[in-house]
Amino acid sequence: MAAAKDGRKAPARKSAAEEQLPGIEDARAAFGPALSGALERPRAMLRALRVRPPQLLHLEGGEAADRVALALWWAALLNCEDPEGMEPKAMAMGPCLSCSSCLRLGVNMHPDLILLDGREGSIKIDEVRGLRPILGEKPHFARWRVIIAAEAQSLGIEAANSLLKVLEDPCPDTCFVFTAPQRERLLPTLVSRGWMVTLPWPEAGRPLPEELRPWEQALGRFVAEGRGWLDMTSERNGMDAAKAQHIVLIGQKALADCIAGREGGMLSAVFRRLPEAALMQADEIFVEAQDQLQAQVSPLLVLDAMAARLHVLARRR
Numbered sequence: 579m580a581a582a583k584d585g586r587k588a589p590a591r592k593s594a595a596e597e598q599l600p601g602i603e604d605a606r607a608a609f610g611p612a613l614s615g616a617l618e619r620p621r622a623m624l625r626a627l628r629v630r631p632p633q634l635l636h637l638e639g640g641e642a643a644d645r646v647a648l649a650l651w652w653a654a655l656l657n658c659e660d661p662e663g664m665e666p667k668a669m670a671m672g673p674c675l676s677c678s679s680c681l682r683l684g685v686n687m688h689p690d691l692i693l694l695d696g697r698e699g700s701i702k703i704d705e706v707r708g709l710r711p712i713l714g715e716k717p718h719f720a721r722w723r724v725i726i727a728a729e730a731q732s733l734g735i736e737a738a739n740s741l742l743k744v745l746e747d748p749c750p751d752t753c754f755v756f757t758a759p760q761r762e763r764l765l766p767t768l769v770s771r772g773w774m775v776t777l778p779w780p781e782a783g784r785p786l787p788e789e790l791r792p793w794e795q796a797l798g799r800f801v802a803e804g805r806g807w808l809d810m811t812s813e814r815n816g817m818d819a820a821k822a823q824h825i826v827l828i829g830q831k832a833l834a835d836c837i838a839g840r841e842g843g844m845l846s847a848v849f850r851r852l853p854e855a856a857l858m859q860a861d862e863i864f865v866e867a868q869d870q871l872q873a874q875v876s877p878l879l880v881l882d883a884m885a886a887r888l889h890v891l892a893r894r895r
């Protein structure tokens with residue numbers, strides 16, 4: 579193995595011959611969190627991306643376990659060997675999760691899967707350097723080699739820059755997946771190179787990430803009082819569809835907090851004063867905003883229209 583020649587340890591990589599085929603139960607457990615109903619939208623997005631996989635995919639939002647499981651599911655989707663799994667109709671469902679490729683990917687025993695694991699400690703620069711010789715080769719068995727940087731916010735600055743350089747070189751038949759709680763935790767240059775898929779917020783009523791609180795407050799204040807929304811000038815510059823999706827998710831989270839009777843932020847306090855019918859309308863407004871963003875309507879236009887409709891709704895109470 580080329581990576582061993584210079585004495586560096588290659589990232590978690592095992593030869594297929596060393597291992598028995600893993601049990602279906604172990605693989606199912608690994609994929610489990612990726613199969614929840616709440617992740618149907620991100621899964622649909624990945625199924626659509628499978629036709630021409632992006633070199634770098636980002637998975638943000640949700641919980642760490644969801645993100646990492648979905649990264650493995652993506653690897654399985656790209657490499658499922660089930661002949662029926664290749665049918666366009668069956669592909670609408672996702673990978674079979676029981677062929678030898680899916681099983682090995684699920685438990686990280688596939689020679690063409692490399693997992694840089696930042697879940698317990700930082701991802702070291704040597705692990706990233708170890709990728710270089712591997713990436714020059716074609717995948718051993720898989721159609722697509724998949725390199726997962728799990729919880730890529732644990733990349734040190736040197737390791738992150740080294741990964742950027744790796745991404746600049748041609749990496750034939752290789753897909754990278756980075757998982758992180760929010761894109762703001764990664765180098766902007768890494769974020770801008772990749773395709774962003776945002777998972778729904780966890781339902782546990784946890785506090786919002788720091789950098790999204792101003793949006794929650796601005797939206798809450800605007801919906802209640804009809805002002806303050808356009809003051810987010812610097813945050814509005816450089817708004818893209820993925821960030822706008824995030825802001826719509828803030829609204830959906832506030833609605834979920836309100837309906838579940840959880841203590842939330844300013845916006846959920848506004849929702850608490852509304853009758854149930856208005857809450858259902860608010861839900862529709864959020865879903866429509868999501869759809870418009872996916873249809874590539876201008877993100878600021880979508881957010882402004884969403885905020886205005888919510889304000890009208892709140893005033894009508």
Ligand SMILES: [Zn+2]
Nearest residue numbers: 658674677680
């Ligand atoms: Zn399969």
